[in-house]
Amino acid sequence: MRKAVVLISFLSVFQVYAQDEFLRTWNELMLSRPVVTAQAIPIKLALTDAVNIGNSAIRYFEGKNDFRDAFMPEKQQGFDVRSERFVSVNGWNFYGRFSFSKYEDSGSRFTAMADPYRENPYKIADSVEADWRKQHYLLETKIVSPLLFRKFRAGLGMRYEIRNGARQRDPRPLDKIVEIELTPYVLYHINPKWTLGLNGYYFRFREDLSVSLENTQRPRNIYKLLGLGEYLYNGPVILTGGVSRLYKGNSFGSGISVAYTPGESQFIQAGVQYKKHDEDVTDGTSSPFYAGNHKYSNFDLRVDYLVSGSRMSHRISLDYNHFNTDNTEFIQQFNNTTGQNEVLYASEMHHRTKDRWTLDYSGLRKDVQKRLLWGWDVSGNLYDHTETYPTTQSRREMTGYEVQLGGRRWIYLKQTSVEVGYQTLYRNSLESAMVYFPGTASTDFVAANITFPNFYYENMPAWTNRLYMQVNLPYLNNKGSQLYIRASYERISALENNAYYTSGLHNNGMMVTVGLYN
Secondary structure, eight states, X not given: OOOOOOSSSOOOOOOOOOTTHHHHHXXXXXXXXXXXXTSSSOHHHHHOOOOEEEEEEEEEXXXXXXXXXXXXXXXXXXXXXEEEEXXXXXXXXXXXXXXXXXXXXXXXXXXXXXXXXXXXXXXXXXXXXXXXXXXXXXXXXXXXXXXXXXXXXXXXXXXXXXXXXXXSSSSEEEEEEEEEEEEEEEEEEOSSSEEEEEEEEEEEEEEEEEEEOSSTTSOEEEEEEEETTEEGGGSOEEESSEEEEEEEEEXXXXXXXXXXXXXXXXXXXXXXXXXXXXXEEEEXXXXXXXXXXXXXXXXXXXXXXXXXXXXXXXXXXXXXXXXXXXXXXXXXXXXTTTTEEEEEEXXXXXXXXXXXXXXXXXXXXXXXXXXXXXXXXXXXXEEEEEEEXXXXXXXXXXXXXXXXXXXXXXXXXXXXXXXXXXXXXEEXXXXXXXXXXXXXXXXXXXXXXXXXXXXXXXXXXXXXXXXXXXXEEEEETTXXXXXXXXXXXXXXXXXXXXXSOOTTOEEEEEEEEEEEEO
């Protein structure tokens, strides 16, 4: 048997599996995958028995959005290639994931940025509806060493992500985002049942944005947003040449986790993580103008329980996340002697707080031959968001919930099997309030086109339905791998009327996947 191991990307490993072993092994790993990937310290990965299995796929997707917020495109079309793998060799355990996507967003509005959904409020917007061409690269791995000194394990989590976006219409933004995340950790096996984990955390973010004109004889308006309907100068910036903006920040944090293994079939892990981020936004290079400072703190508490029996497997997860931002603006003056912008005054002007509670339950049921028969998922989210801009006394509040139900059924034929699944998600708000006091007539542009539409979009009751079917084909390469074909359809429906949206609006999307278990 040939084995190949990589630390960051994945190589195929071929191994003889019994009938339907790929389906069972992969789905059981996916049941525990959130415990490996969501936790900064993958104690579950360290305790996983030797396994070598992966899933690689290429997908085509497209969608049309009639029910959309201010930034969502009217249409989206593209493809992605992804690979995910668990590998164990000589006591080392690896989890890895790679993906690349290339797609086009058609009919995007009110954004000159590839990712307008970031928490940083200092965005650049315009009034042009245009098409974007985007690419996304992601490389992620988690590594756990064998036992060191009989009690310890060391490990490292790494994530490298690049997002590119370009628009082919004036004003023409070119946006590139690079993210690097490192999570070193150490595990201490107190005894055969108890394991303690400690981790550090480092995250580096950089975004380079330039906006230019092909036709310099025709000026265009752009808007430098400040948050909650406000933007710089209370009016548009008239673009005659080009502007450049740099977002640069770092996060530091740490965490602690403890795991308890009552027996071979049960696993319990609880972890607390804390992160703090500081990000500067500057315009220009020769005499930088400080466009804002974005800081956030993030606290996460998560508990997972896994149990696996001969016929049934279950996972229950409880997660609480607190996210708080403080954003600073500057009053500046250009010094003719030094040729630099000098800060005269700085003040925190914009704040946002988010709290989210999530309860998730997933399960699998097998028949007497250990083949998968049923799978199910039940989850609920309760969230509370508050955003303020104290100097204008503006405020936005929202409390809401999401409930999701899903089920899967496997049907076995002579040499193939078919998986059919359905998911439904309902979201609604419990309480919401929006207070906004416009300063000038021009200030209403961002409020009317971005702030209020997004507020009413988030508060609109919506119902999502997803249906898919996957056909698992006969084994290839002397049972060394298995090909599958999957088709899915999704429909999101607005359920009521409000000031910006009407019931009956729908978003429709479809996806076709060709994949390989190996």
